[in-house]
Amino acid sequence: MSEPGIRQISEDSFILPGFASAEDQALLAAIQQITAAAPFRQMSTPRGFKMAAQLSNCGDCGWVTDRRGYRYQQTDPETGQAWPDMPLFFKTLASRAAASCGFEDFDPDVCLINCYQPRAGMGLHQDKDEKDFSAPIVSVSLGVPAIFLFGGLQRRDKPEHYLLQHGDVVVWGGIDRLRFHGIQPVKLSHHPLTGQYRYNLTFRRAF
Numbered sequence: 300m301s302e303p304g305i306r307q308i309s310e311d312s313f314i315l316p317g318f319a320s321a322e323d324q325a326l327l328a329a330i331q332q333i334t335a336a337a338p339f340r341q342m343s344t345p346r347g348f349k350m351a352a353q354l355s356n357c358g359d360c361g362w363v364t365d366r367r368g369y370r371y372q373q374t375d376p377e378t379g380q381a382w383p384d385m386p387l388f389f390k391t392l393a394s395r396a397a398a399s400c401g402f403e404d405f406d407p408d409v410c411l412i413n414c415y416q417p418r419a420g421m422g423l424h425q426d427k428d429e430k431d432f433s434a435p436i437v438s439v440s441l442g443v444p445a446i447f448l449f450g451g452l453q454r455r456d457k458p459e460h461y462l463l464q465h466g467d468v469v470v471w472g473g474i475d476r477l478r479f480h481g482i483q484p485v486k487l488s489h490h491p492l493t494g495q496y497r498y499n500l501t502f503r504r505a506f
Contacts, residue, residue, distance in 0.1 A: 304316070305399060305400065308449060308459065308461065309449070309471070309475050309478070310473065310474055310475060311401075311435075311471060311472050311473030311474050311475040311476070312449065312469070312470070312471035312472075312475045312478070313400040313469070313470045313471070314461060314463075314467060314468070314469050315396055315399065315400070315467065315468040315469070315470065316464070316466075316467055317464070317466045317467060318396055318399075318439075318466065318467065318468040319392060319396075319439045319440075319441070319466045319467070319468055320465065320466030321466075322388065322392060323441060323465065323466055323492060324492065325388065326389075326392075326439070326441060326500070327441060327492060327493065327498070329386050329388075329389065330412055330441075330498055330500075332383075333355060333357045333383045333412065334355045334412065336378075336380075336383045337355045337356065337357070337361075337375050337377075337378065337380075337382055337383055338355065338377075339353035339354065339355050339412075339414050340353060340354060340355070340377060341353055341354075342354055342363060342364045342365065343364065343365055343366070344364055345364065345365070345366055345367070345368050345369070347366065350364070350421075351415075351418075351419040351420055351421070351484075352413045352414060352415050352419050352420070352421055352482075352499075353413065353414040353415075353416075353419075354411065354412065354413055354414075355411075355412045355414075356375075356382045356409060356410065356411055356412065357382055357383045357384065357385045357386070357389070357409075357410050357412065358382060358384070358385040358407070358408050358409040358410050359373065359382075359385075359408040359409060359505075359506070360372060360373050360382065360408065360409050360505055360506070361373075361375060361382040361409060361411075362409065362411050362428065362503075362505075363376055369428050370428060371409065371428060371429075371505045371506070385407070385408075385409075385410050389407075389410055389500070389502070390406070390407060390502075392439070393405060393407050393410075393437040393439075393502035394406065394407075396437050396439075396468045396470055397435050397437055397470055397472075399470075400435070400470040400472075402434075402435040402470065402472050402473075405434055405435060405437065405502075405504070406434075406504065407434075407437070407502035407503055407504055408503075408504055408505055408506060409502070409503050409504075409505045410500055410501065410502050410503075411499075411500070411501040411503070412498065412499070412500055412501075413498065413499040413501070414496055414497075414498055415442075415443075415445065415482065415485045415496065415497040415498075415499070416485070416495065416496060417485055417486065417487040417488075417495055418484045418485065418487075419484060419485055420481065420482045420483050420484035420485065421481045421482040422481050423448060423450055423454060423458065423479040423480065423481040424479060424480070424481060425477050425478070425479055425480075426476075426477075426501075426503065427477060428505070429503055429504060429505050429506075430505065430506050432472075432476045432477060433504075434472065434503070434504035435470055435471060435472025435473070435476065436469075436470070436471055436472065436476070436501065436502070436503060437468065437469075437470050437501070437502040438468065438469040438470075438499060438500070438501045438502075439466075439467075439468050439499065439500040439501075439502075440463040440464065440465065440466070440467045440468070440469075440497065440498075440499055441465055441466070441492075441493060441497070441498040441499070441500070442465060442490045442492065442493030442494075442496050442497040442498050443465075443485060443486075443488040443489065443490045443493065443495065443496065443497045444462055444463060444464050444465070444486075444488065444497075445462075445463050445482050445483065445485050445497050446460050446461070446462060446463070446482065446483035447460070447461045447462075447463045447469060447480065447481075447482060448460060448479075448480060448481040448482065448483060449461060449471075449478060449480050450478055450479035450480060450481075451478060451479065452477055452478060452479070453479075454479055456479065458479065458480070458481070460483075465490060465492075465493075482499075485497050
C-alpha cells in the first residue's frame with residue numbers, strides 16, 4: 300500500500316512528487332563528483348546507433364552497451380577502472396522511495412546516471428539485463444521537466460504520458476517490472492540548478 304500523496308499509475312507503479320527535492324543539491328554535487336571519475340558518454344547500441352542521452356554509472360557494476368550487446372560489467376570500458384562507489388545516501392534515498400511504495404528491503408547495487416540535453420530522449424525499452432526481476436526500479440528526476448512514457452508489457456502497447464518535474468521519483472516493480480518505458484525528447488527549458496539539462500538516476504539490483 301502506498302503512502303498518502305503518492306500517485307499510483309498502475310498496480311505496482313508509482314510517482315512520488317518531489318520526493319528527492321530536499322536532497323537535490325547533494326545529489327547534483329555527487330553526480331558531478333562521480334562523472335569527474337567516470338565521464339558522461341554517448342554509448343552505442345549493438346546495431347551501431349548512438350544513444351541520445353549521455354550515460355555514466357556508479358555502484359558495484361555499471362550498465363553498458365556496444366557492439367557486444369547490453370550488459371552489466373564491473374569496470375568502465377573507457378577507463379578500465381572500477382566504477383565509482385555509490386554514495387550511501389543514494390542507496391538510502393532509493394530504499395526509502397521503494398519502501399514507501401511497498402517494496403521493502405530494496406538494496407540497489409548499480410545506479411545509472413543519464414544526462415539529457417535539449418532534444419535528447421529515450422525510446423521505449425524494458426529493463427531486462429538484471430539477473431532477476433524481483434527488485435523494483437527506482438528513477439529520480441533532476442533538472443528540466445520531461446515526459447515519461449509508461450507502456451505495457453508489449454512494445455506495441457500504447458504508453459501513457461506523465462510529466463516529471465525536478466525531484467520527482469518513479470518506482471515500478473512486481474507485475475509491472477518489465478513494462479516498456481522511455482522519455483520523450485526533452486524540450487528546451489531552464490532549471491536554476493541544472494541549466495538546460497535533465498539528469499536521471501536509475502537504481503537497480505543487477506545481481
